[in-house]
Structures are given as structure tokens and as C-alpha cells.
Amino acid sequence: MGKGEYLMGIWDQFVDYVADPATWSGPGSFWIRLFDHVWVSVAATVIAFVLVFPMALYLGHIRKGSQAATAVVNIGRALPSFGILAIAFVVLVEMGAGVGTPWSILVALIALAAPPVFTNTIAGIQAVEPATIEAARGMGLTERQILVGIELPMAMPLVMEGLRIAFVQVIATATLGAIVAWGGLGRYIIDGFAVRDNGEILFGALAVGLLAIIAEFGFSLIQRAVTPKGLKVAG
Amino acid sequence: MIRLEEVSKHYPGAATPAVDRLSLDVGRGEFVTLVGPSGCGKTTTLKMINRIIEPTGGSIQIDGVEALSMPAYELRRSIGYVIQQIGLFPHRTIAQNIATVPGLLGWDQSRIRARTAQLIDVVGLETEMLDRYPAELSGGQQQRVGVARALAADPPVLLMDEPFGAVDPIVRGHLQREFLTLQHKLGKTVVFVTHDIDEAIFLGTRIAILNTGGILEQYDTPEVILSEPANEFVEDFLGGERGLKRLGLLPISSADLIPGPMIDRSGSREEAERIMSDNGIDWIGVLDGKRLLGWVDRVDLNASGLEGVEPRPFAASLSPRSTLREALDAVVTGHARIAVVVDDGEYQGMLDLEVIAEEITE
Amino acid sequence: MNSVLGQSAPLIDWSWVERNMDQIVDRTWEHLKLTGISVGLGLLISVGLTIFVLRWRWAYPSITGFTGLLYTIPSLALFALLVPFTGLSDTTAIIALTSYTLFILIRNIVAGIDGVPEEVKEAADGMGYTRRARFWKMEVPLALPVIIAGMRIATVTTVGLVTVTAVIGLGGYGFFILRGLNTFFWTQLIVGVVLSVVLATILDVLFIAVQRVLSPWAKANT
Numbered sequence: 001m002g003k004g005e006y007l008m009g010i011w012d013q014f015v016d017y018v019a020d021p022a023t024w025s026g027p028g029s030f031w032i033r034l035f036d037h038v039w040v041s042v043a044a045t046v047i048a049f050v051l052v053f054p055m056a057l058y059l060g061h062i063r064k065g066s067q068a069a070t071a072v073v074n075i076g077r078a079l080p081s082f083g084i085l086a087i088a089f090v091v092l093v094e095m096g097a098g099v100g101t102p103w104s105i106l107v108a109l110i111a112l113a114a115p116p117v118f119t120n121t122i123a124g125i126q127a128v129e130p131a132t133i134e135a136a137r138g139m140g141l142t143e144r145q146i147l148v149g150i151e152l153p154m155a156m157p158l159v160m161e162g163l164r165i166a167f168v169q170v171i172a173t174a175t176l177g178a179i180v181a182w183g184g185l186g187r188y189i190i191d192g193f194a195v196r197d198n199g200e201i202l203f204g205a206l207a208v209g210l211l212a213i214i215a216e217f218g219f220s221l222i223q224r225a226v227t228p229k230g231l232k233v234a235g
Numbered sequence: 236m237i238r239l240e241e242v243s244k245h246y247p248g249a250a251t252p253a254v255d256r257l258s259l260d261v262g263r264g265e266f267v268t269l270v271g272p273s274g275c276g277k278t279t280t281l282k283m284i285n286r287i288i289e290p291t292g293g294s295i296q297i298d299g300v301e302a303l304s305m306p307a308y309e310l311r312r313s314i315g316y317v318i319q320q321i322g323l324f325p326h327r328t329i330a331q332n333i334a335t336v337p338g339l340l341g342w343d344q345s346r347i348r349a350r351t352a353q354l355i356d357v358v359g360l361e362t363e364m365l366d367r368y369p370a371e372l373s374g375g376q377q378q379r380v381g382v383a384r385a386l387a388a389d390p391p392v393l394l395m396d397e398p399f400g401a402v403d404p405i406v407r408g409h410l411q412r413e414f415l416t417l418q419h420k421l422g423k424t425v426v427f428v429t430h431d432i433d434e435a436i437f438l439g440t441r442i443a444i445l446n447t448g449g450i451l452e453q454y455d456t457p458e459v460i461l462s463e464p465a466n467e468f469v470e471d472f473l474g475g476e477r478g479l480k481r482l483g484l485l486p487i488s489s490a491d492l493i494p495g496p497m498i499d500r501s502g503s504r505e506e507a508e509r510i511m512s513d514n515g516i517d518w519i520g521v522l523d524g525k526r527l528l529g530w531v532d533r534v535d536l537n538a539s540g541l542e543g544v545e546p547r548p549f550a551a552s553l554s555p556r557s558t559l560r561e562a563l564d565a566v567v568t569g570h571a572r573i574a575v576v577v578d579d580g581e582y583q584g585m586l587d588l589e590v591i592a593e594e595i596t597e
Numbered sequence: 598m599n600s601v602l603g604q605s606a607p608l609i610d611w612s613w614v615e616r617n618m619d620q621i622v623d624r625t626w627e628h629l630k631l632t633g634i635s636v637g638l639g640l641l642i643s644v645g646l647t648i649f650v651l652r653w654r655w656a657y658p659s660i661t662g663f664t665g666l667l668y669t670i671p672s673l674a675l676f677a678l679l680v681p682f683t684g685l686s687d688t689t690a691i692i693a694l695t696s697y698t699l700f701i702l703i704r705n706i707v708a709g710i711d712g713v714p715e716e717v718k719e720a721a722d723g724m725g726y727t728r729r730a731r732f733w734k735m736e737v738p739l740a741l742p743v744i745i746a747g748m749r750i751a752t753v754t755t756v757g758l759v760t761v762t763a764v765i766g767l768g769g770y771g772f773f774i775l776r777g778l779n780t781f782f783w784t785q786l787i788v789g790v791v792l793s794v795v796l797a798t799i800l801d802v803l804f805i806a807v808q809r810v811l812s813p814w815a816k817a818n819t
Contacts (some may be wrong), residue, residue: 006681006682009399010681020262022683032655058366074801075754077750077753077754077757077797077801078753078756078794078797078798078801079756079757079794079797080757080758080760080761080771080790080793080794080797080803081757082757082760082761082763082771083757083760083774083789083790084790086774086775086777086778086786086789086790087786087787087790088775089778090778090781090783090786091704093781103252114744129320131319131320131321131322132322132323132324132325133322134287134318134322135316135318135321135322135323135381136324136335137287137308137311138285138287138311138316138394139311139312139316139335139336139339139384139385140308140311140312140313140336141308141309141335141339142308142340145339146649150324150326153326154325154326162438168669172669172670172671172672173671174673175673175674176671176761178673179347179673179764179775179778180778186673186674189671189674189677190673190764191675192677193677193680193764193765196681198678198681199677201674203659203676204674205613205670205671205674205675208371208670208671209670209674209676211670211789212669213669214414216669226644228325228326228327229326229367229368230324230325230327230328230368230370231325231370232325
């Protein structure tokens with residue numbers, strides 16, 4: 001079979017898959033998987049944020065965050081998401097969680113999302129000019145007022161950047177959840193692979209890809225919205 | 236108003252203290268400049284007054300109250316602070332920047348608005364700038380906002396750390412003059428750090444010359460320091476041309492002006508000739524009543540007198556508030572070795588080298 | 598569910614490790630091979646693309662966009678999609694892994710070259726360097742720290758991604774992770790994860806050392 005025919009074959013499979021009503025309804029429906037994929041991604045990002053944001057704010061404010069940020073990034077990079085997923089899965093199942101649950105992928109995704117949020121928050125806070133902080137201190141703002149009123153608003157663009165990077169990575173990596181019998185959009189890839197239905201695989205890949213693009217776009221809109229006007233004016 | 240008693244700052248691990256038991260008094264309404272070479276502790280001293288840097292020894296009293304007896308942030312809300320890099324909050328408008336301390340003190344909105352509008356005018360900026368952001372302003376404009384922001388809650392004391400250092404010399408000159416006028420009007424007590432001795436002389440009612448380690452070498456008025464430097468260090472620091480610098484502090488006094496060779500516009504040719512030969516010169520000054528019009532060269536006079544002759548403006552022109560140094564400079568620059576003194580167009584008299592020399596030796 | 602922990606068996610069955618040492622070594626080679634070839638290939642392609650971009654700047658955003666897009670494709674999906682074309686082979690993994698390195702490497706190489714201070718280039722020109730000599734003797738050496746940092750990041754990331762290739766029959770240490778997962782055999786699982794992390798860390802440290810040696814003038818900041 002020539003390459004061209006191969007491709008056409010895949011395309012046909014894809015069209016078949018899209019046309020099949022079973023794809024869109026029932027327990028394995030696209031909507032359920034999409035929903036699962038999205039809520040787990042959102043939850044992981046939010047939880048990661050809640051876990052690391054306060055510490056990042058503190059370390060950034062006292063200007064001791066650089067080393068921690070570097071360490072976190074390096075460690076995070078060296079830990080394979082698949083590895084964390086596997087360990088979390090086995091631990092959780094031992095502790096009684098069911099097999100098809102999202103908790104193990106959630107743990108792995110939180111570990112994935114934490115470093116970008118942590119690092120970018122620190123970078124954002126520490127990027128505020130020392131003169132601005134000194135002027136604020138000299139005027140009598142308390143440390144807390146400086147953090148919340150000056151450093152945080154100015155760090156917003158970078159904080160959002162970190163969230164964006166984290167979220168998009170999480171969406172892509174949530175596909176791994178299918179390896180441990182969870183759902184999400186990765187299901188199409190794993191199942192399709194098992195039965196050599198390339199149309200199904202393509203469907204899953206496209207779905208995740210589109211989702212990631214939408215997330216990127218949505219986030220850049222949010223980023224623009226939360227950037228304080230004074231910073232935008234500076235260009 | 237501000238009393239430093241044996242104030243020290245010793246950084247851990249440093250061999251010698253940055254500031255070693257400095258004692259200094261600043262009176263109410265005084266403009267004290269702290270000058271000295273790098274590392275003399277002038278900035279450290281300033282920053283100890285509002286505890287941006289915490290002293291390791293001694294006491295600081297502001298208006299009788301011990302500075303260390305309250306939380307630092309509370310102290311700072313009653314002291315205005317202006318730094319070289321200005322430090323405006325980029326994410327807030329000019330109005331919001333100025334309103335910071337009043338907001339912290341809980342003023343109500345209408346009072347804050349009124350105060351902001353008043354201050355933007357006081358520092359010489361337009362009201363429409365209130366809604367702009369710092370990034371849209373030039374360096375000079377930003378520093379004016381910095382000053383307005385420091386004055387917002389009407390603190391009795393202003394601390395300034397080389398505030399005009401980051402702008403170009405022309406703007407700096409303007410800012411210095413305007414700020415001095417402002418301080419006279421408002422009667423604020425100012426402690427001002429600079430490394431520029433000329434700025435210190437121009438602005439300060441008293442100058443504190445500091446040596447490494449915060450050692451106070453001399454603390455007196457500019458006139459006294461310039462005419463009687465306490466020691467070699469002060470002499471060196473004042474630099475050359477000390478005499479000229481002193482002249483910059485002395486105003487020309489009207490009593491010693493000479494009337495000069497002047498003639499009214501309506502005067503005749505004979506009169507002009509007579510005045511010129513009496514003085515041994517080839518030119519004559521022309522008045523219109525009390526107003527000074529300029530001068531005319533002998534060869535330009537026509538038969539009747541000054542009709543139709545356009546007087547040329549004097550190159551060397553001073554105001555009654557000019558300093559002797561400016562007078563000397565004018566006289567040296569002009570061709571005729573004289574300088575005219577004009578008050579808002581009205582002729583006051585003339586100075587020549589002889590008169591200036593007399594003033595100097597007084 | 599059988600609970601391995603329920604028994605008094607230790608977490609790691611060292612005898613298993615002993616018995617399967619040759620397999621562990623095999624998988625080590627597999628992991629290194631896949632990582633090395635992918636990053637190496639990625640570097641070659643990136644250098645080529647960079648030279649292209651330096652000449653035709655306008656292409657940079659498109660190239661960044663494209664490689665960024667590739668990077669966003671979930672590894673699982675890319676592996677699975679390539680299988681019909683290149684089978685369950687090393688080739689499949691290498692194609693996918695290489696494309697992931699492109700985004701990181703191009704960005705760093707270009708940033709490194711761009712990061713050379715203008716003054717240095719101007720001084721070199723002023724002394725009479727030809728453009729080519731200036732590029733290879735000035736710009737490349739000065740860009741080296743950033744480039745190596747990029748290779749470091751790409752390598753460590755790839756080590757992590759190689760584990761995912763276990764689903765298409767490869768995996769390097771990922772093989773142990775997947776097997777351990779499917780059979781609930783702790784030892785295999787832990788061995789797989791730990792070895793991946795150790796490998797990633799060793800390579801990370803190695804690259805940092807290389808960076809220091811090749812550019813003694815650069816401040817170490819990462």
C-alpha cells in the first residue's frame with residue numbers, strides 16, 4: 001500500500017469515526033471525555049497555583065526567590081510525568097481509590113503545573129524596580145501593602161504567563177491519564193492505538209490540539225485584561 | 236526639629252561603621268544639605284532618619300518624639316521622602332501616586348482630590364497630567380510628581396536623596412530653583428543629600444560636610460564654610476575657586492551702583508558728546524524715562540541726537556538679585572567692562588570692575 | 598486488589614534487580630540512544646534553521662510558531678499517530694522526540710546569538726574581522742552558554758519523554774514503569790522512575806559542567 005493510500009485510509013477511518021453516533025453519546029461520549037479532560041486540567045492548575053503561589057510571593061518579596069525557583073524548575077524537569085503518574089496510581093489504588101479515577105493523573109499534573117507558576121511568580125515579583133519598592137517603603141506602606149498594592153499588580157503579566165504555560169502543558173499531558181484507565185481525550189489515543197483505528201487516534205489528537213490552542217488564546221486574552229494599564233502604556 | 240544623637244550604623248561583618256556616632260541638629264524650617272565623598276555615610280544617615288536603614292546605635296528625635304518608639308511605617312507617613320530614581324508607581328496614575336499617603340492616613344476622597352489638584356499646580360505641572368501614567372512623563376516631570384507625592388500629607392520634614400541627580404543639568408537647575416522657592420513658601424524642614432558641593436551651597440541654609448564613617452567635619456552656613464573651612468579635608472572638598480563660589484552667595488547691593496553715562500532719548504547731540512568725552516568713552520546708554528533702551532555707538536549718532544537711532548541691548552545685564560559672581564562674569568564678558576542693573580526693565584545703575592572689587596573686599 | 602504492601606515484602610525486591618540486571622543495562626542503552634539521537638538530530642536541524650533565520654529574520658515568528666505547535670502536541674498523540682507510518686520502531690520515537698527538541702533548541706540558539714552585545718560585534722568589525730570570522734570566532738563562542746543551556750533543557754525534557762515511548766513498545770526505563778504499573782509490581786515501577794530521574798540529573802549536571810568548561814568567562818546562573 002502506497003503512502004498516499006495509507007493517508008487516505010487514515011482519513012477514511014477518521015471520517016468514519018466522526019460520523020459514528022456512538023462517538024458523541026453514551027458513556028464514552030466525546031462530551032464526557034472533553035469535560036473530564038478540561039476539569040482535571042483546570043483543577044490541577046488551580047491546586048498547583050494555590051499550593052505554590054503564597055510561597056512564591058513571600059520568597060519573591062524578600063528577594064530570595066531565585067535559587068528556589070531554579071531548583072524547582074530543575075527538579076520538575078528531571079521528574080518524568082509518566083513516572084509520577086505511575087507511582088501515584090499504584091499508591092492510590094493501594095489506598096483504596098478505584099482504578100478509573102482521575103486522582104493519580106491529577107497528582108502528576110499538579111507536579112507538572114507547579115514549577116512554571118512558582119518560577120514566573122517569583123520572577124514577576126522580583127522584577128519590580130528596587131527604587132519603586134524603596135519609595136513605597138519610605139512613604140510608609142507596610143510590607144503587606146507593598147506586596148499586595150505594588151508588587152503583585154506589577155507581577156501580574158508574568159504570573160499569568162506562568163499560569164498559561166502551566167495550563168497548556170497540563171492539557172497536553174492529561175492525555176497520559178488514559179494509560180492508567182482514566183478517561184479524558186487521551187482515551188481516544190490509547191483505545192485507537194489498541195485496535196489500530198488510526199481515525200480514532202487522529203480524532204483524539206486533533207481534539208487535544210484544538211483544546212490547547214483555545215486555551216492559549218483564551219489565556220492571552222486574560223493576560224491582557226489583568227495587565228495594569230500603566231504598564232501597557234509604557235509599551 | 237530633627238536631632239541626631241550619637242547615631243551609628245554598623246553593618247555586620249564590616250571592619251568599620253558606616254556612620255560612627257554622628258550628632259547633628261536640624262532646626263525647624265532649615266534646609267540642611269549633607270555632602271561628602273562616596274562612602275561618607277551621607278545617604279546612610281538620611282535613611283536612618285526615616286529608618287529605611289535602622290540605626291545600630293544612638294537616638295533620633297523628630298519634633299521631640301523618638302523615631303524608634305513607633306513602627307517604622309507610621310513614622311514614615313509623617314515624613315516626605317524623595318529619592319534619585321524617583322520610584323513612581325508605574326501601574327498607578329499620577330493622581331493615584333500623589334494620593335498614596337493621604338490614602339494610607341484615611342483622608343476622605345474629596346479632601347484627597349482637592350489636595351492632589353493643589354499639589355500638581357504647586358510643582359508646576361498641568362492638571363491634565365493627573366490622569367496620565369508615569370511612563371508618559373519625562374524625567375523632570377516625574378521628579379516633580381515625586382516631590383508632590385512627598386508633600387501630599389503635608390509632612391513637616393522632607394528627606395531627599397540626590398533627587399535631581401537623574402535629570403540633565405538644565406532641568407536640574409530649574410528644579411533646584413523652583414524647589415528652593417517652594418521650600419521658602421512652605422517652610423518645610425529639609426534634609427538633602429548631594430555629592431555636588433555647588434548644589435549644596437546653592438540650596439542649603441546650613442551644610443554638613445561628612446567624611447568617611449559619617450564623621451562631621453564642618454556644619455555651618457555656606458558663607459562661613461567657604462570663607463573659613465575647618466580643615467584641609469573641607470578645603471579639598473570645596474575644591475578650587477572657593478573665592479568665586481563665595482561671590483556666588485553675595486548679592487550686589489544697590490547702594491553701590493554708579494549712575495553711568497546715560498542720556499534720555501530726547502537728548503541732544505551736544506549733551507551726548509559732552510557725556511562721552513567726560514567719561515572718555517565712545518558710547519552712551521539710552522533711557523526712555525526710567526526704562527533702559529540700550530546703548531548707542533558714537534558713530535551712529537546723527538546730527539540732532541538720537542532720532543531714528545536704534546539702541547543696541549547691553550550684553551551684560553543683571554537684576555538686583557544677581558550675585559557678585561554673576562556680576563563679575565558679566566563684566567568680564569562684556570566689551571565695555573561694565574554691567575547694567577535692570578529691575579523689570581527699569582534702569583537701576585551700573586557696575587564696573589572697580590565697584591565690584593570694592594564690594595568684594597568689604 | 599492484591600496489595601503488595603500488605604505482605605511483609607520490602608518495597609524493592611533487590612533480587613529482582615540482580616536477576617534482571619542485563620535488562621536494566623539494555624534499557625539504559627535504549628534510553629540513552631533515544632535521547633542522544635533525538636537531541637543530536639534536533640541540534641543539527643535547529644542549527645540549520647537558525648542559520649536560515651539569521652539570514653531571513655522574517656521567518657523567525659513562523660518557525661517559532663510551527664515548532665511551538667509541534668511542542669504542544671501531546672507526546673502520546675504524536676507517538677501513536679506516527680506508528681502507522683513508521684511502525685513500532687525507534688524511528689517513530691526519534692521523529693517525535695526530535696520535533697519536541699526543536700522548539701527549545703531554536704529558541705535558545707537564536708537567543709544566544711542575539712544576546713551577543715552589539716559593542717562586541719562592532720569592535721570585532723572595527724578590527725577587521727570578516728562577517729564569517731566574526732560569527733564563528735566571536736558570536737558562536739559567546740552564545741555558547743545559552744546554547745548549551747538549551748541543550749541541557751532539551752536533553753532533560755527528552756529523558757522524561759522517552760519514558761512515554763513505553764506505550765509503543767520502547768520506553769527505555771519507561772518500560773519498567775509501564776510493566777510495574779500493569780502488574781502492580783512496585784520494584785519494577787520504582788526502579789524505572791528512580792533510574793529516569795538519576796539519568797536526567799546526571800545529564801543535567803554534566804551539561805552544567807560542560808557549560809562552565811567551554812565558557813569560563815560566563816557567570817554561572819542556572
